Amino acid sequence: MAEYHIGKYHATKAFLGVDGISPGGLFANSEKEAALTLALAAQSTSSYLLCDASKINRESYLQFAGLRLAGTVITDAPASACQFLKKAGLAVIHVLS
Numbered sequence: 001m002a003e004y005h006i007g008k009y010h011a012t013k014a015f016l017g018v019d020g021i022s023p024g025g026l027f028a029n030s031e032k033e034a035a036l037t038l039a040l041a042a043q044s045t046s047s048y049l050l051c052d053a054s055k056i057n058r059e060s061y062l063q064f065a066g067l068r069l070a071g072t073v074i075t076d077a078p079a080s081a082c083q084f085l086k087k088a089g090l091a092v093i094h095v096l097s
Contacts (some may be wrong), residue, residue: 014044020058034064
């Protein structure tokens with residue numbers, strides 16, 4: 001039901017969370033979380049991933065998308081931990097924790 005309703009909206013920017021991000025892609029702890037994240041990304045012009053340092057280089061239950069689902073990652077992780085994101089062509093915005 002949530003996916004159906006999300007499909008009726010359009011956003012200029014979507015801020016998305018994931019349970020893990022690694023060179024292998026984006027990870028979620030459930031199929032429902034993954035489906036909602038994909039639905040929101042599909043209905044937005046630009047998507048941003050919000051990933052605190054504990055999510056960087058972490059893989060969990062379900063790999064559901066490649067790194068390029070979003071163009072930008074916003075994180076408090078050190079730059080050294082985010083090199084794989086920059087190599088994949090993503091912009092990285094570092095914030096203070």
